[in-house]
Amino acid sequence: MGANRQADxxxxxxxxxxxxxxxxxxxxDIADEVGLQKGSLYHYIHSKEDLLLQIAHQAISEFNDxxxxxxxxxxxxxxxxxxxxxxxxxxxxxxxxxxxxxxxxAFSLGEHQHQVIQDQTDRYLDLWTQILIEGQKNGxxxxxxxxxxxxALLGACNWVYRWYKSSGKLTAEEISSVFxxxxxxxxxxxx
Amino acid sequence: MGANRQADxxxxxxxxxxxxxxxxxxxxDIADEVGLQKGSLYHYIHSKEDLLLQIAHQAISEFNDxxxxxxxxxxxxxxxxxxxxxxxxxxxxxxxxxxxxxxxxAFSLGEHQHQVIQDQTDRYLDLWTQILIEGQKNGxxxxxxxxxxxxALLGACNWVYRWYKSSGKLTAEEISSVFxxxxxxxxxxxx
Amino acid sequence: MGANRQADxxxxxxxxxxxxxxxxxxxxDIADEVGLQKGSLYHYIHSKEDLLLQIAHQAISEFNDxxxxxxxxxxxxxxxxxxxxxxxxxxxxxxxxxxxxxxxxAFSLGEHQHQVIQDQTDRYLDLWTQILIEGQKNGxxxxxxxxxxxxALLGACNWVYRWYKSSGKLTAEEISSVFxxxxxxxxxxxx
Amino acid sequence: MGANRQADxxxxxxxxxxxxxxxxxxxxDIADEVGLQKGSLYHYIHSKEDLLLQIAHQAISEFNDxxxxxxxxxxxxxxxxxxxxxxxxxxxxxxxxxxxxxxxxAFSLGEHQHQVIQDQTDRYLDLWTQILIEGQKNGxxxxxxxxxxxxALLGACNWVYRWYKSSGKLTAEEISSVFxxxxxxxxxxxx
DNA sequence: CATGAATGAGAATTCATTCAT
DNA sequence: TATGAATGAATTCTCATTCAT
Numbered sequence: 186m187g188a189n190r191q192a193d194x195x196x197x198x199x200x201x202x203x204x205x206x207x208x209x210x211x212x213x214d215i216a217d218e219v220g221l222q223k224g225s226l227y228h229y230i231h232s233k234e235d236l237l238l239q240i241a242h243q244a245i246s247e248f249n250d251x252x253x254x255x256x257x258x259x260x261x262x263x264x265x266x267x268x269x270x271x272x273x274x275x276x277x278x279x280x281x282x283x284x285x286x287x288x289x290x291a292f293s294l295g296e297h298q299h300q301v302i303q304d305q306t307d308r309y310l311d312l313w314t315q316i317l318i319e320g321q322k323n324g325x326x327x328x329x330x331x332x333x334x335x336x337a338l339l340g341a342c343n344w345v346y347r348w349y350k351s352s353g354k355l356t357a358e359e360i361s362s363v364f365x366x367x368x369x370x371x372x373x374x375x376x
Numbered sequence: 377m378g379a380n381r382q383a384d385x386x387x388x389x390x391x392x393x394x395x396x397x398x399x400x401x402x403x404x405d406i407a408d409e410v411g412l413q414k415g416s417l418y419h420y421i422h423s424k425e426d427l428l429l430q431i432a433h434q435a436i437s438e439f440n441d442x443x444x445x446x447x448x449x450x451x452x453x454x455x456x457x458x459x460x461x462x463x464x465x466x467x468x469x470x471x472x473x474x475x476x477x478x479x480x481x482a483f484s485l486g487e488h489q490h491q492v493i494q495d496q497t498d499r500y501l502d503l504w505t506q507i508l509i510e511g512q513k514n515g516x517x518x519x520x521x522x523x524x525x526x527x528a529l530l531g532a533c534n535w536v537y538r539w540y541k542s543s544g545k546l547t548a549e550e551i552s553s554v555f556x557x558x559x560x561x562x563x564x565x566x567x
Numbered sequence: 568m569g570a571n572r573q574a575d576x577x578x579x580x581x582x583x584x585x586x587x588x589x590x591x592x593x594x595x596d597i598a599d600e601v602g603l604q605k606g607s608l609y610h611y612i613h614s615k616e617d618l619l620l621q622i623a624h625q626a627i628s629e630f631n632d633x634x635x636x637x638x639x640x641x642x643x644x645x646x647x648x649x650x651x652x653x654x655x656x657x658x659x660x661x662x663x664x665x666x667x668x669x670x671x672x673a674f675s676l677g678e679h680q681h682q683v684i685q686d687q688t689d690r691y692l693d694l695w696t697q698i699l700i701e702g703q704k705n706g707x708x709x710x711x712x713x714x715x716x717x718x719a720l721l722g723a724c725n726w727v728y729r730w731y732k733s734s735g736k737l738t739a740e741e742i743s744s745v746f747x748x749x750x751x752x753x754x755x756x757x758x
Numbered sequence: 759m760g761a762n763r764q765a766d767x768x769x770x771x772x773x774x775x776x777x778x779x780x781x782x783x784x785x786x787d788i789a790d791e792v793g794l795q796k797g798s799l800y801h802y803i804h805s806k807e808d809l810l811l812q813i814a815h816q817a818i819s820e821f822n823d824x825x826x827x828x829x830x831x832x833x834x835x836x837x838x839x840x841x842x843x844x845x846x847x848x849x850x851x852x853x854x855x856x857x858x859x860x861x862x863x864a865f866s867l868g869e870h871q872h873q874v875i876q877d878q879t880d881r882y883l884d885l886w887t888q889i890l891i892e893g894q895k896n897g898x899x900x901x902x903x904x905x906x907x908x909x910a911l912l913g914a915c916n917w918v919y920r921w922y923k924s925s926g927k928l929t930a931e932e933i934s935s936v937f938x939x940x941x942x943x944x945x946x947x948x949x
Numbered sequence: 950c951a952t953g954a955a956t957g958a959g960a961a962t963t964c965a966t967t968c969a970t
Numbered sequence: 971t972a973t974g975a976a977t978g979a980a981t982t983c984t985c986a987t988t989c990a991t
Contacts, residue, residue: 190975206483208399212961224963225976233961263564292397292480317563326563333546333554334563336539337532344531355524363524371562372508372517372525373454381950403986415988416951424986572954588865590781594982606984607955615982645946674779674862699945708945715928715936716945718921719914726913737906745906753944754890754899754907755836763971785965797967798972806965952991960984967977 244287262320394473435478453511626669644702653743817860835893
């Protein structure tokens with residue numbers, strides 16, 4: 186494709202890892218996709234596993250960076266939550282393949298490499314928890330167990346890659362709006 | 377261990393698939409765990425993939441069966457939702473390894489086999505959606521997009537296997553209670 | 568060849584390692600020689616390196632065992648030396664391929680594995696040194712630096728694999744006799 | 759380092775071949791050591807194998823040249839032997855890496871290239887044999903099989919690279935002196 | 950039922966060498 | 971002279987599965 190081989194390889198890997206899974210994708214597959222010999226790939230990557238690590242790292246970093254900025258902004262917790270959900274869904278959907286690889290394939294990393302991603306994932310949960318605690322402290326939210334609530338929220342959002350089909354008609358905005366309403370107001374008609 | 381080889385093998389496989397992942401688990405590993413030779417395993421299983429399929433099938437079936445009974449019962453939708461969440465969390469946690477294999481490893485199945493599980497998974501989503509629609513129809517719930525809400529709920533619940541540690545002090549009841557409250561009443565103090 | 572595959576494989580490996588060297592011999596070569604598929608070899612060996620280790624281990628063990636018995640026997644040091652040389656040359660020549668692999672290829676082992684062989688090699692030097700010290704103590708020998716003399720003797724004997732051709736007419740006895748005379752009496756006509 | 763790239767490369771190769779062995783040393787390793795890119799090396803060398811050949815050739819040449827001069831000199835055979843040993847040990851120890859590569863790695867050369875070194879090695883043996891024959895003829899030595907004795911002597915001397923540690927306290931003189939005495943007078947107290 | 954030998958395809962990775970720039 | 975991208979062949983090792991005994 187482009188002249189930037191490093192990027193081409195990452196793109197090819199993301200595509201194949203998402204389609205077939207990390208284990209079912211051979212280095213040969215990636216080389217074929219990018220139009221190189223198997224051996225030539227190793228000018229650009231350390232190993233197949235490292236390639237996965239880079240992809241996962243880049244993916245989780247984007248989530249973390251954006252949520253950090255939202256957390257730091259000077260707006261009500263309620264708005265941080267809405268923005269945070271919107272951000273998560275938007276990023277998930279616009280980078281659907283990368284997000285899928287992050288959430289589905291990172292487990293295939295070796296113990297040490299997996300921990301690198303795990304640490305960043307833990308950080309993401311932590312940011313969400315802080316938003317909820319903030320809302321609790323200033324009286325916006327009622328949330329007796331902020332970490333558990335954050336896990337519920339994160340679960341709902343991280344599940345999106347499993348069912349979202351780009352061919353469908355749902356936009357990130359629609360999904361975010363429904364999710365925000367659900368988590369803010371709950372299902373009950375008259376609570 | 378027991379005399380029921382078929383079951384022993386499934387148990388060993390569940391344990392190993394959960395610990396190391398399906399691809400990283402060799403047939404030799406399973407044979408070692410169960411105290412048999414590699415070749416002898418094939419008196420009990422068709423293939424490694426079939427073993428995974430059986431495990432996943434059994435796992436999703438339990439979820440479906442129990443939720444179907446809850447849906448059919450003669451109680452308010454609100455209670456169905458609470459029971460459904462409680463059931464899901466309880467089953468997830470008491471069969472944590474099996475649930476993990478279902479949710480994390482089923483993707484490693486071949487296309488055809490994977491569809492078998494996918495169909496049952498779709499059914500589970502459908503049951504949840506019906507509960508929400510029921511609550512909407514009888515005025516208990518306000519839920520403009522029941523399927524989207526069901527996906528949020530399911531995501532939150534299916535994420536549990538990713539963070540629950542049996543060593544932790546949280547019981548299934550505590551988690552279910554927090555989740556139910558969250559999905560019923562939302563986070564806002566004064567909606 | 569025979570029905571003992573383990574032994575056949577070791578024999579094939581010795582033959583090829585001697586002919587082409589350890590690095591130039593591929594696992595495929597060994598499989599071909601023994602009439603097996605590449606993958607089938609791994610029922611019998613842990614790794615190519617382990618195969619080399621086994622061969623080297625067996626080789627040095629024979630040298631050590633026999634020299635230990637000579638050292639322990641109740642005969643003059645002079646005779647121990649003569650017998651020791653005879654033993655070394657005889658073993659070297661009758662197992663010429665194995666001895667070659669031991670002395671030429673063991674360096675190709677990884678650090679840890681190489682140390683295993685090195686330890687046994689050091690032991691062999693130690694045994695020779697003891698023989699010389701014994702002769703020194705009881706007045707048979709004049710040997711101011713026994714360890715250095717042992718190294719000279721060992722060098723001379725360990726060099727044999729480099730020049731001995733089985734097609735030649737020299738017997739182990741002839742060589743041993745010349746070597747013994749040389750080390751006992753020296754070259755000088757009238758010392 | 760220096761401006762003489764050709765020499766720098768040879769030095770780097772000697773160092774690495776000695777440390778890791780010829781096969782375990784990659785062209786990349788040599789390039790790294792000398793501070794060049796892999797491809798750039800090929801402006802200075804024909805091939806990795808050729809590099810080894812040059813090193814081995816230079817090494818054996820020094821042994822041959824010096825021993826030839828000793829053989830040609832007008833001194834008793836006994837003195838030629840002493841000087842020859844001293845020369846060999848001194849050269850071995852002061853060029854320990856090069857000598858190690860010559861004696862341990864030359865076998866990795868292809869058949870044709872290896873023969874080039876073999877021929878020079880044979881010549882070296884021949885020179886030693888002539889010294890012994892000379893001593894035999896003029897009555898200085900008693901040496902019924904001069905070639906066999908030369909092989910013993912050569913073996914003892916060529917073994918030095920295997921055990922000499924520069925950190926040790928032994929000088930080339932000490933070793934040479936012990937070796938000369940041993941080969942001239944033998945071990946026996948009263949022959 | 951159980952074994953374990955055998956298969957054969959396929960995996961990731963290394964590496965000496967070439968060559969256009 | 972120096973680079974570094976590219977090659978393509980080779981290498982060790984793994985593994986699910988089969989089958990004769």
